[in-house]
Amino acid sequence: MKLTVGNRSGREKQVNVLVSWMAAMTVLLLVGGCASGSSAPASARLGVVDSQKVLNETDAGKKATGSLNSFMKNRQSLIELEEKELKRMEDDLIKQASVLSANAKKDREDQLRRRAMEFQQKVNEMNREVQEKQKEVLEAFREKVEKVVAKVAQHMGLLVVIEKGRAGSTVYNDSSLDLSAKVIEEFGKEAP
Numbered sequence: 001m002k003l004t005v006g007n008r009s010g011r012e013k014q015v016n017v018l019v020s021w022m023a024a025m026t027v028l029l030l031v032g033g034c035a036s037g038s039s040a041p042a043s044a045r046l047g048v049v050d051s052q053k054v055l056n057e058t059d060a061g062k063k064a065t066g067s068l069n070s071f072m073k074n075r076q077s078l079i080e081l082e083e084k085e086l087k088r089m090e091d092d093l094i095k096q097a098s099v100l101s102a103n104a105k106k107d108r109e110d111q112l113r114r115r116a117m118e119f120q121q122k123v124n125e126m127n128r129e130v131q132e133k134q135k136e137v138l139e140a141f142r143e144k145v146e147k148v149v150a151k152v153a154q155h156m157g158l159l160v161v162i163e164k165g166r167a168g169s170t171v172y173n174d175s176s177l178d179l180s181a182k183v184i185e186e187f188g189k190e191a192p
Contacts, residue, residue: 047179050164058187064141
């Protein structure tokens with residue numbers, strides 16, 4: 001039994017595409033100006049940060065990932081224990097089916113069905129718990145990343161920092177714009 005985490009609906013994907021498009025248009029306006037005359041400086045500076053890289057390569061990110069993985073493993077082991085108990089009940093019913101009376105067999109089948117339904121409800125609840133925990137842990141980490149990115153961007157005099165990655169709006173960027181290493185370095189300085 002595998003726990004599934006984070007299925008995005010079509011509506012959420014549409015919203016993400018729209019937000020990405022809007023972010024790209026904002027960057028274009030800041031960098032190139034608009035046809036009617038731009039108030040953005042010609043030397044508008046931008047940067048790109050890969051949040052996944054920051055998550056994978058910082059102690060804080062590794063700690064957040066470890067916490068999440070530990071939580072998921074705990075939930076998975078609870079599910080596996082329930083699943084084994086359900087399988088044992090099913091095996092017992094199959095072994096004893098020939099010696100049970102019709103009423104006793106029906107009672108055991110009903111009990112097995114109830115336990116299977118309870119098991120499925122428990123799996124669904126644990127999936128929700130895992131999704132909530134993932135959201136909580138990743139949002140807390142994202143807040144830390146945003147603060148560090150803001151600090152690095154201000155220090156470098158950048159006006160805009162775009163998130164790179166699958167969910168980000170960046171299709172291409174010159175590697176000289178990538179701030180990820182500086183953000184990771186700054187995370188290391190801020191660690192207790």
